[in-house]
Amino acid sequence: MAKLSIAEALREAIREEMRLNERVFCLGEDIDVDGGFGGAFTVTLGLSKEFGHERILDTPISEIMIAGAAVGAAMTGMVPIADVQYGDFLFCMMDQLANNAAKMTYMSGGAIKVPMVMRAPVGATTRGAQHAQSLEGFFTHIPGLKIICPSTAYDAKGLLKTAIRDNNPVVVFEHKLLYGSKGNRAEKSALSPVGEVPDEEYLIPFGKGVVRREGRDITIVANLLMVYRSLEAAEILENEGISVEIIDPRTLVPFDYDLVIESIKKTSRLIIVEEDTRTNGWGAEIAAQIAEIGFYYLDAPIVRVASYDVPIPFAPVMENFVVPSAARIADAAKKLMKS
Amino acid sequence: MAKLSIAEALREAIREEMRLNERVFCLGEDIDVDGGFGGAFTVTLGLSKEFGHERILDTPISEIMIAGAAVGAAMTGMVPIADVQYGDFLFCMMDQLANNAAKMTYMSGGAIKVPMVMRAPVGATTRGAQHAQSLEGFFTHIPGLKIICPSTAYDAKGLLKTAIRDNNPVVVFEHKLLYGSKGNRAEKSALSPVGEVPDEEYLIPFGKGVVRREGRDITIVANLLMVYRSLEAAEILENEGISVEIIDPRTLVPFDYDLVIESIKKTSRLIIVEEDTRTNGWGAEIAAQIAEIGFYYLDAPIVRVASYDVPIPFAPVMENFVVPSAARIADAAKKLMKS
Amino acid sequence: MKATKEKILSMYKQMFLIRNYEDKIYFMFLEGIMPGTIHQCQGQEACAVGMLFDLSKDDYMTSTHRPAGHCLAKGVSLDSMMAEMFAKSTGCCKGKGGAMHTGDISVGALPAIAITAGGMPVAVGVGLSCKMRKTDNVVVCFLGDGASNEGAFHESMNAASIWNLPVIFVCENNLYGASTHITQVIKIENIADRAAGYGMPGEVVDGNDVLKVNDAATRAIVRARNGEGPTFLELKTYRRRGHSRNDSCGYRDKGEEKEWLEKDPLTICKNYILKNNLGTVEEIDSLEKEVLKSIEAAVEYAKSSPSPAPEEALNNVFY
Amino acid sequence: MKATKEKILSMYKQMFLIRNYEDKIYFMFLEGIMPGTIHQCQGQEACAVGMLFDLSKDDYMTSTHRPAGHCLAKGVSLDSMMAEMFAKSTGCCKGKGGAMHTGDISVGALPAIAITAGGMPVAVGVGLSCKMRKTDNVVVCFLGDGASNEGAFHESMNAASIWNLPVIFVCENNLYGASTHITQVIKIENIADRAAGYGMPGEVVDGNDVLKVNDAATRAIVRARNGEGPTFLELKTYRRRGHSRNDSCGYRDKGEEKEWLEKDPLTICKNYILKNNLGTVEEIDSLEKEVLKSIEAAVEYAKSSPSPAPEEALNNVFY
């Protein structure tokens, strides 16, 4: 067992898969220039030493090309892992992801596979509105993409390895405050969920959530940073006699509805916590789906705690207000218990 | 009162506003080349005769530029109405819309207004996966944009005029099968909701839905083409003794929740019908919101009837299967009445 | 360059096939027996055939919203293309793609990409793949004149150039992007001149003369196979019909139209064959008949093929 | 071109302000008393000042993730910029924008756009607006060398050119896009050569010599005001510090660094002033002192300004 940060765990996943399959390669801006950063959050740092600059391919600042090249390479026998420095720049490559990557298999009548991975850091970190967005809700809305969001080092490695072996485009949302990036690239106010990662190989299947904390009264579904905020909230609530069960879905497409249903059969109350802005965030879909298939298990409204519907403001006091805090989650839970 | 198609009503809205305000102008690909189509669906046909090619500006095939130029012009005193030939190409300009148009007012601390309109045709019309998407769910997820979707000629004119006068970016989703475009640009299997449009000026406020049909048993919320499919379904259901109330929200951001709440207080059952694909379509948000604020008015699960989560297939038999039909809506209603 | 008799006749036959495939579809559209929309390539046959004739099925091709010529020349089966037009399950995309996404990866024809210039970044990826897998395969990437104003064009040209990829960018300059004349949207005379901005060779070619196209293709292919990098070819050509179905080309100058319609690539090729004694009128006649028969057979095949089941729509979202 | 005493001293003063503003912020960052991240422009002061010095506040400017120099030179108030860095409600964006979105429309400085090349299409729109409103105003659009590989670059250059817009594209080529050397991502010597592909004049300028920059600016501005269309200027320059906070530039060649750090735009300007008797050491000293005092005052102002209320975050989503 090694203790790894998420950045390290992702790096190890890439390294192992690149060793196993010579068709796997990485591309993106500044991913491993000699003397550089190893990507904005150090995930690919040092990989070019082992694999060379051909397989750890630093690109021009050309997001359309990065995504399109990943599609073309994937369609013709390669397995690209593409990096977008900040998730916000996904919008620049949206056409290639939505119109090409997601549709090629279908449009070809099933003849073509597109085994590509698109890695995107998300989350608000006082960089202002164009470097802060959580974009899951946009991508869960594109049929043909799989969407994953690891929140621990163990999951990061196991899920990324599964993503690399998947024959379909997979978008990986990684949270800036969870990487545990070190040195120059360390983030203020970051958590550092260093975790145990087995030495032997393992894969984590898509569509299997995990219960991060067991509880009786309320089910919380949360991803990425919000898992940790919810855990904090659960501590607060515990003291007030409210017992919270926390589910981390780990993958949004496919989504583990069974696990949520099992939980609300017990708790009959559901809160979804997301950093995505509220209107049509990924949580909207979960709420809608549960309002359809889980309606009779519920005793109370389905509550969403999400970032408010605003661009992310720069000032920390405002940013902290916009993004769900443990206190806000706890308040929502208390209110829900009364309703 | 004139009888106008939606294409004509939109054209008249643009014409009136351009007459009233010399800062208003149109830009887009092939919007009114002499001897050309007047946009893919004839909306802007002939406007250059009156306003000249400076104010009806045909552009290169450069979607990033079209959207970005609209933002820049809007920020500095002009009122651009930009056209994207097919909604699907919004992905090509997504960065400008999401990162710039939607955020400029906010990022400037309220100093800047961005009075621009982005017109986008949506809907499946046997053109295949890249010319078929309904994209509302992506855009309702961007704070800072207003989203409208007129389904009648009356609404088209009144809402577009309001959009042009709004000081914020407004995305207009127009349905290809509802335009009533004529001549070379007529669509097979199009409806032609020709409607009465007053001769005197009128504006329709955003955030006010309308009841298209009154009923007792089930509330259906539907937009664009799905309004008509739902009306058809209501006829079928009527014969089986099920009385359906149909609400056309007309604008998705802002959304008229009051009207829906009023309706479900009466019906206690809600179906949302959308052509958008199901997962995180705009209907997900409505369902989620009602599951939170309207929970206690509901006697049954909230049902969504949406396009299946697939890229839109070309073959008409498959396309018709994917997009909600009157029969599918009616079936969902019958099932819901039994639950 | 001199073509052998066999090659020139074969190229002519392919061009004749493309022309008549497109014309047949045009008329079936008018009859209303075909779903969807069409963007046809009559007049641009020499571009497709000249560029693709010498490729193997392990070489790749990316195409556009106007893919029929490219696909036929790349070897997608006529029957499967016709069946796709009829939205049948025997179609090259099983009825899921349609006209604008025609393709068959088994012969190196990627499903056409109908987003203007959207195939260019994909071609960069295919080029990368050919290079990284250490093959000597190449990819021919078709685009239109209008596409040369898309951001995707720029990013793709640059990347292919800096990485020395085996990509041949083929811009069929038919003077129009939909209804818009190229002179309205670009200030320079030749789009090929843009190649210099990427350090890539660019060349203007008569796109209606299949031998000239093939000659330029040969040079570009050799360059690409030898690892010397990409080439940009601008083929000057013209479409003989509208941009899409039901377009009467009211935006075109009649003089321009007349001038170009006289430069029919099929006639030019046929005349060359006859003048150089590379084939007789009878030989040409007989291969034309053969082609027409194959088209009729394809229509029969397509019509008699089964439609997909509606629920089939739910499959193939994921591989 | 000869500058008047008043002008050159004033330009020097602005450059000195930019340098010391950035240095002050750098040190406050190290102290940890400032939120967010920074991308600083030390070394590129001559670009901002030379380009913007002669504009009025009715002329516009679009900037990038590295906006401080541009904004100061365009006339955004020092106090309001500093307050924005401290996330205060007196900031030029009321604390909502932050470093990467610095701007003030009242002086023609659009909020900076931190999407690489994302400001270029916006500048096209501003140019359109200036033209359609029949003003003779111009817009200066800053971008980096790295930005020249973005699709947005291409679409914007082309549109500005075909419409003859009063846009001046200013590419500050500081040899790096983040950690990536320009020679790794572009095959030609001068980015300015790309302008030819759009039928636009392109020019290479020494970006560390404020007079040379100002000279090129003057010509481009005249062209633009006269309705003769856009110009592309490539200013060769260098950043003296890292790409963003905490970047020790491990990817830079030490020889290259040394060579460029010697070409300090402030020193070049100061030497010119002294050599040409346009000012004395004392005069320079005194204006430097004045600038340093204004920076300290700005820091005081910023620190003593109120923070926005948290709920203020909910305002200004719509106008």
Ligand SMILES: Cc1ncc(C[n+]2csc(CCOP(=O)(O)OP(=O)(O)O)c2C)c(N)n1
């Ligand atoms: C991104 C995008 N924008 C616009 C369109 C609509 N459109 C389809 S074809 C076309 C014209 C393309 O012109 P060109 O590249 O010259 O190709 P041609 O049609 O002449 O073959 C346009 C504007 C599209 N398909 N994709």
Ligand SMILES: Cc1ncc(C[n+]2csc(CCOP(=O)(O)OP(=O)(O)O)c2C)c(N)n1
């Ligand atoms: C679309 C987009 N891609 C990537 C980035 C991340 N990024 C920020 S600055 C930068 C380098 C920009 O280089 P250049 O244009 O030369 O400007 P410089 O930093 O040298 O001023 C990168 C890659 C971004 N902000 N936007």
Ligand SMILES: [Mg+2]
């Ligand atoms: Mg063309």
Ligand SMILES: [Mg+2]
């Ligand atoms: Mg740079």
